[in-house]
Amino acid sequence: MRFSFFGGAQEVGRSSILLSDDRKIMLDFGIKVDHKTEFPTAIPSIDAAVISHAHLDHSGFAPALYNENSCPTFGTKPTLELSMLLIEDAMKIAKNEHSNIHYHKRQANIYNTKFVPLNFKQPMPFGNYDIELYDAGHICGSAVTLIERKKGKENKRVVYTGDFKLGKQFLHSGADIVKSDVLIIESTYESREHPDRHKLEEKFIDDIKATLDNGGTALIPVFAVGRSQEILAMLYKHRLTPISYVDGMARAATTIVSKNSKFIKNGDILSKAIMETVWVDDYHVRKEALEEPSVILTTAGMLNGGPVLNYITKLNKYSKILLTGYQAEGTNGRQILENGHITVKNSKIKINNEVEQYDFSAHASDSDLYEYVRSSAPNHVICVHGDREHTMHFAETLNGEGFDAYAPAVGDTIEIPG
Numbered sequence: 519m520r521f522s523f524f525g526g527a528q529e530v531g532r533s534s535i536l537l538s539d540d541r542k543i544m545l546d547f548g549i550k551v552d553h554k555t556e557f558p559t560a561i562p563s564i565d566a567a568v569i570s571h572a573h574l575d576h577s578g579f580a581p582a583l584y585n586e587n588s589c590p591t592f593g594t595k596p597t598l599e600l601s602m603l604l605i606e607d608a609m610k611i612a613k614n615e616h617s618n619i620h621y622h623k624r625q626a627n628i629y630n631t632k633f634v635p636l637n638f639k640q641p642m643p644f645g646n647y648d649i650e651l652y653d654a655g656h657i658c659g660s661a662v663t664l665i666e667r668k669k670g671k672e673n674k675r676v677v678y679t680g681d682f683k684l685g686k687q688f689l690h691s692g693a694d695i696v697k698s699d700v701l702i703i704e705s706t707y708e709s710r711e712h713p714d715r716h717k718l719e720e721k722f723i724d725d726i727k728a729t730l731d732n733g734g735t736a737l738i739p740v741f742a743v744g745r746s747q748e749i750l751a752m753l754y755k756h757r758l759t760p761i762s763y764v765d766g767m768a769r770a771a772t773t774i775v776s777k778n779s780k781f782i783k784n785g786d787i788l789s790k791a792i793m794e795t796v797w798v799d800d801y802h803v804r805k806e807a808l809e810e811p812s813v814i815l816t817t818a819g820m821l822n823g824g825p826v827l828n829y830i831t832k833l834n835k836y837s838k839i840l841l842t843g844y845q846a847e848g849t850n851g852r853q854i855l856e857n858g859h860i861t862v863k864n865s866k867i868k869i870n871n872e873v874e875q876y877d878f879s880a881h882a883s884d885s886d887l888y889e890y891v892r893s894s895a896p897n898h899v900i901c902v903h904g905d906r907e908h909t910m911h912f913a914e915t916l917n918g919e920g921f922d923a924y925a926p927a928v929g930d931t932i933e934i935p936g
């Protein structure tokens with residue numbers, strides 16, 4: 519059994535791992551959206567693909583598989599719908615910026631038709647294998663993938679976690695831990711813990727209420743898929759939805775999530791939240807949103823484009839910007855935290871409003887990562903989706919605990935006997 523890494527190894531972004539055994543199965547095929555977009559290092563010929571979840575670092579290059587290949591892609595229904603939303607948006611952005619995304623609409627359409635939606639815990643026979651998905655607790659439809667070799671050679675269970683979280687979120691109960699012989703696990707937050715979710719939520723809501731009481735707007739930049747729905751449900755719980763506005767791709771993503779309620783918990787709360795909030799669909803509503811103290815939930819989460827840029831320069835002095843996640847280097851989100859400005863169309867704009875960052879991460883914490891490995895009880899562990907330092911440290915620690923652990927780099931191949 520061989521594993522080859524075309525991306526997402528000793529890095530976060532463009533996850534793509536090829537399992538070569540009797541069949542060739544691609545686990546994720548994403549892009550890395552940074553200063554410039556990076557792609558998996560090759561487009562191999564394969565027999566099937568599995569997409570763990572919709573985020574572009576896992577799904578963004580899937581259409582490129584459909585040039586010569588004509589194979590099934592497995593994943594959940596929300597993964598298909600949300601990834602199509604993000605892929606279509608990425609194609610639009612690439613077109614506007616005259617950059618190349620290296621696939622065409624025709625291929626995105628084939629990806630759409632070749633996709634085989636699976637429910638959790640419903641094994642799908644494929645050659646000598648069963649492919650089975652479990653809840654990863656990360657975003658709507660996110661899956662832990664089990665590929666179990668049942669026929670031919672010795673029985674073997676390969677588990678790929680994708681992005682996961684063991685801790686509870688408002689809409690997710692936490693990942694299923696699946697027993698494995700070979701475990702491929704994300705490492706994003708290795709060596710780091712997230713703050714207590716309950717206390718964080720309290721502080722966040724207090725901050726919003728104080729801003730509103732002062733006569734300001736609480737501007738909340740969010741990632742369209744995952745974070746927007748979590749925050750929206752949270753706002754409902756604290757009775758803030760009647761004065762909340764939702765703008766940008768967060769609207770379309772929230773609609774898809776709410777239609778796939780069997781893949782989330784508290785789906786009823788999300789539907790009620792949608793009913794109460796104002797959906798911004800034109801310039802007038804955007805203007806109205808800023809006239810009275812209100813909460814505005816809008817993309818992009820790292821302030822790199824999207825309607826958030828329409829609001830951020832028009833806030834009154836009592837308003838506050840509440841960032842809800844990690845801000846990558848070089849993004850406006852990182853700049854505003856470090857030196858209080860953003861860059862739009864090559865010109866620097868000073869932002870005088872207060873800014874606060876909240877860690878509502880949907881990823882496993884350090885203790886989640888080790889708990890997953892110990893309970894999944896594999897012989898071999900492959901640490902991916904983390905920077906070099908953290909994947910190496912993770913693998914070293916696991917080797918010390920008696921696991922056979924690796925932290926491959928892009929371009930590496932790992933051969934596992936049996």
Ligand SMILES: [Zn+2]
Nearest residue numbers: 571573656681
């Ligand atoms: Zn993700």
Ligand SMILES: [Zn+2]
Nearest residue numbers: 573575576681
């Ligand atoms: Zn990811």
